Amino acid sequence: MTRQPRTIHVALTDGERVWVDDDGRPPSFVHDPEAGGPSPTATASRLLTDAVPVAPAVVLDEVNRLHVVRARSGAPERGHWTDPDHLGEEVRVQVERAVREHWGTPPAHRPDxxxxxxxxxxxxxxxxxxxxxxxxxxxxxxxxxxxxxxxxxxxxxxxxxxxxxxxxxxxxxxxxxxxxxxxxxxxxxxxxxxxxxxxxxxxxEPLRGVDDDGAPAKAAMTLAPLWAAAQIASLDWLDELRRAGAPRRGAEETLTAWRGALATNRELDALTTDERGALVEAVPLVETRVRELWACGFPDTLAHGDLHSGNVAFDGSGVRVFDWSDGCITHPFLDGTHLAHWLTEADGTHAEDRVRTVLLPWRDAFPEADFDRAVELAPLVDLVFQTVTFDRLGEGIEAGTRDFDGAVLMLTRKLLESVTTDE
Structure with a gap:
């Protein structure tokens, strides 16, 4: 999906005033997600002076965002302070709200x-x-x-x-x-x-080979056997992971959370009548397949939970996996499915073939397990797993940030498509 450029407006505030350009408006810049480069928050924090965010970015409309920041040192070289009343109504309201919540009482789940x-x-x-x-x-x-x-x-x-x-x-x-x-x-x-x-x-320490566009497909092929070996080795120290707080996301935990998401996530209100009917029919089949994957004979292991190209550093020979927010203990084939989709997107090959290739070390490590059936089931189960991930995120972060809007709806529709295709 192509992401369109956005105009980022930067409101620098000292708690009472806002810095504006000579035209009386907060300065702005255009951020093109397809072009790579610094994140909008990185540019906004350095656009005027050394600054830090006061509040999460505000979505003004489809192509405009507002970042409210405060200076840590120094004043901008151009422009001047003005009273927020001189700003446009929508921007003024958002700046005043950000200031009030920053120096006063923040909303629930706002990070430190x-x-x-x-x-x-x-x-x-x-x-x-x-x-x-x-x-x-x-x-x-x-x-x-x-x-x-x-x-x-x-x-x-x-x-x-x-x-x-x-x-x-x-x-x-x-x-x-x-x-x-x-x-x-x-x-x-x-x-x-x-x-x-x-x-x-x-x-x-800094990571060598981190790319804003994500690691190349070669990195996935390099990582696949190393990651399978690491997951197998983790069986010896799962108790340490549990003590560290890594959540257990086994079959029943996953299904319980998924049923909760289907019952309460408001994004699913956008499903059509036909989609709702199809989902009701799909639930028993999906539950059966989730349990079947876990019954194939492979143990739960360490899992990254979000193993895509943007979370892997590759320097041409070595790989390192970072961003462990979703680290957990679950079925190892879910990480393998992510690696396979990464490769599929890179070269257009069939997803199931890539899943089989990426997960091949598991066939040798557990010869009594049903490798072929687990390969078939893992992509569907991963959709359930990711639906739970994003549903919980929506409950655990500040309301209104819109950082993950639409994810649960998108994954549910993919699941319905997958079930329909398999029938």
């Missing part, structure tokens, strides 16, 4: 990185963490991406940059999961500098 003083606290923690490495910070946090589920920053030091990530409360176990993985799979995950479990902060 929109709180006053958060960046200062992070930098103090980083400074202390860097002491043991013989490095020191040489500048303020540089925004890479900030949104409803995470804040990712580049940290300049006197020996090159390091990377910082904070996760929202919905993904509160991510830091502890990363610490566990770093102990057992140091060659496959980011190299950890420091971790703060309680606040879910992770400081890591």
């Amino acid at each position: 990185w929109y709180r006053p003083g958060w960046s200062d606290e992070v930098e103090a923690w980083i400074d202390a963490a860097l002491v043991d490495t013989g490095r020191s910070r040489t500048g303020s946090l540089q925004t890479h991406r900030v949104w409803s589920i995470s804040a990712v920053h580049v940290v300049p030091t006197d020996r090159g940059p390091v990377w910082f990530k904070a996760s929202c409360a919905h993904f509160a176990a991510e830091a502890a999961i990363v610490a566990t993985l770093a102990a057992h799979l140091p060659h496959l995950v980011p190299e950890v500098v420091a971790i703060e479990d309680r606040r879910c902060w992770v400081l890591t």
Whole structure:
């Protein structure tokens, strides 16, 4: 799907005033998602001066977004302060709301990185963490991406940059999961500098081979056997993952959560009458197939939960998997299905053939299991699994951010299409 360019309006505020250009409007820039480059939050935080977001980005309409930020140091070189009353009505209302929630009472599920003083606290923690490495910070946090589920920053030091990530409360176990993985799979995950479990902060060395357009298909082929071996090895330390907080997402947990999503997710109100009828008929069949996958004889293992090209660094020979927000314990073929879809999108091959190729190490590791049937079932079950993921996200993040709008509806329609095709 082609994503159209958007105009990003940046309202710099000191809590009482807003900075505007000479024409009396907040400055703006155009962000083209198809062109790559910095995220909108990265550009907005540096457009005028060193700034941090006050609130999540506001969707003004299909092609316009508003980012409200406050300066950490310095004033812009051009433009001037003005009273918010001089802004257009829609922008004024949003700026005043952002200011009120930033310095007052934030809405439910708003992450800490929109709180006053958060960046200062992070930098103090980083400074202390860097002491043991013989490095020191040489500048303020540089925004890479900030949104409803995470804040990712580049940290300049006197020996090159390091990377910082904070996760929202919905993904509160991510830091502890990363610490566990770093102990057992140091060659496959980011190299950890420091971790703060309680606040879910992770400081890591930079990754070689991260591409804004995602890793190439060769990376998936390189990763597939390594990842299968890592998942098999994780059987020896699943208890450590559980203690770290990795959620168990087995067959019954998945089905219970899926039924809940079908009953309560408001996105599904958009289904047509025919789609609703088809879904009612599909539910018993889907439940049977989910249970059948788990009955094929493969154990639950470590899973990334969102193993696509954008979460893999590839330097031409080595791979590292990052972004462990969805890390969990579940059926290993779900990660394999993601790798297969990645390859299918790259070269247009048949998805089931790619699933079989990617998951081949499992046939040798568990010769008594029903490999062929599990390969057939995994893509459908992955749609159920991802529906649960996005339904829970919608419940666990701040309402109104619209970061994941439409995901549950899209996945449900894909599931209906898959069931219809199989019949």
